[in-house]
Amino acid sequence: MQTATIQFDRFNTLADEAAHERIRAARARLGDRAVLLVHHYQRADVYQYADLTGDSLKLSRLAGQTDAEYIVFCGVHFMAEVADILSKPNQIAVLPDLAAGCSMADMANLAKVERSWRELADVLGNPDECITPVTYINSAADLKAFCGEHGGIVCTSSNAPKILEWAFAQREKVLFFPDQHLGRWTGYGMGVPLEDMLVWDPDLPNGGHTPEAIRRARVLLWKGHCSVHQMFQPSHIIRWRNQNPDGFVISHPESAFEVCRQSDYVGSTEYIIKVIKEAPAGTKWLVGTELNLVSRLAEEVKPEGKTVQFMAPTVCMCSTMQRIDPQHLAWTLENLAEGNVVNRITVPAHEAALAKLALDRMLAVS
Ligand code: 13P
Ligand code: SF4
Numbered sequence: 001m002q003t004a005t006i007q008f009d010r011f012n013t014l015a016d017e018a019a020h021e022r023i024r025a026a027r028a029r030l031g032d033r034a035v036l037l038v039h040h041y042q043r044a045d046v047y048q049y050a051d052l053t054g055d056s057l058k059l060s061r062l063a064g065q066t067d068a069e070y071i072v073f074c075g076v077h078f079m080a081e082v083a084d085i086l087s088k089p090n091q092i093a094v095l096p097d098l099a100a101g102c103s104m105a106d107m108a109n110l111a112k113v114e115r116s117w118r119e120l121a122d123v124l125g126n127p128d129e130c131i132t133p134v135t136y137i138n139s140a141a142d143l144k145a146f147c148g149e150h151g152g153i154v155c156t157s158s159n160a161p162k163i164l165e166w167a168f169a170q171r172e173k174v175l176f177f178p179d180q181h182l183g184r185w186t187g188y189g190m191g192v193p194l195e196d197m198l199v200w201d202p203d204l205p206n207g208g209h210t211p212e213a214i215r216r217a218r219v220l221l222w223k224g225h226c227s228v229h230q231m232f233q234p235s236h237i238i239r240w241r242n243q244n245p246d247g248f249v250i251s252h253p254e255s256a257f258e259v260c261r262q263s264d265y266v267g268s269t270e271y272i273i274k275v276i277k278e279a280p281a282g283t284k285w286l287v288g289t290e291l292n293l294v295s296r297l298a299e300e301v302k303p304e305g306k307t308v309q310f311m312a313p314t315v316c317m318c319s320t321m322q323r324i325d326p327q328h329l330a331w332t333l334e335n336l337a338e339g340n341v342v343n344r345i346t347v348p349a350h351e352a353a354l355a356k357l358a359l360d361r362m363l364a365v366s
Contacts, residue, residue, distance in 0.1 A: 026333035107224035108178035148357035159366035177222030251288035
């Protein structure tokens with residue numbers, strides 16, 4: 001039975017322990033009607049409630065496989081949108097705090113991508129015939145729809161090389177948005193020379209380039225980045241290696257090119273966890289990705305004598321994902337248990353169909 005929606009104000013000042021009690025009570029009432037999908041960057045006091053965890057690719061697949069009525073996404077907005085697009089029509093995706101966005105995703109929007117596409121058309125002729133648009137999954141649903149409509153595709157940090165190969169098999173050039181670093185690292189790994197990859201600044205005419213430079217380029221890298229991963233510097237690696245010459249460095253490909261180049265391993269959050277968990281006992285690791293993941297992993301592998309250190313000297317978390325706290329989770333679950341759907345994420349049907357096209361291409365390729 002549905003009751004009046006419980007307002008968040010009443011949860012804002014709730015002490016942590018009280019919030020945890022209410023989460024446990026609401027989950028018991030909901031049973032298997034709600035599934036909690038939780039990204040690896042989620043804070044520990046929320047991560048503990050995960051039914052399923054993963055990186056962006058794994059969570060996208062899981063969203064399409066669960067049968068629960070409510071998919072409560074403890075992650076950021078674009079992830080909940082993907083859950084809505086890939087889940088069944090009778091399922092409901094919910095994001096406990098609507099302010100949990102992704103600053104990188106916000107660096108590209110449809111108006112700017114469409115304007116760039118028109119500028120490219122002026123230089124190259126019909127871009128649908130010569131450029132494959134590739135959007136990182138860290139982007140709004142309308143950009144995924146743009147890719148679906150223009151013969152493009154979505155990628156994540158764990159399948160980017162396969163996706164770029166697919167993209168080049170379709171057409172000779174790629175427009176990659178919104179993360180220049182993932183695009184550059186992936187292109188470089190495929191053997192595309194750095195000088196053939198241009199940074200496309202959407203706020204400048206023609207991305208800041210001459211028509212000749214655009215005609216020569218193979219990859220156009222949108223000028224976007226992750227505010228967390230930009231904190232990692234090659235100097236952090238050099239200093240650590242001086243003190244730990246037998247240690248290993250592993251980074252997420254959203255890190256700057258030089259950081260990736262100086263790392264022993266580069267890969268998605270799921271990959272980072274797998275490599276360190278499978279490493280021999282006693283090994284030492286410097287990790288360039290978000291702090292919640294690194295701290296959790298350090299504790300998990302400590303009993304095997306492995307040491308895991310965060311790459312930056314300053315604290316840098318995904319501040320937007322951090323907004324999903326026990327208070328918001330308690331509020332969301334209690335409302336769902338009462339029959340009130342709060343913070344539902346719904347992608348409009350036309351947009352969802354085109355975005356699904358690009359996501360399905362990705363899932364088929366990866
Ligand atoms: P993953 O694909 O590794 O989960 O990365 C998502 C993300 O947002 C990293 O900042
Ligand atoms: Fe976005 Fe960066 Fe947070 Fe990942 S870590 S969700 S890219 S802001």
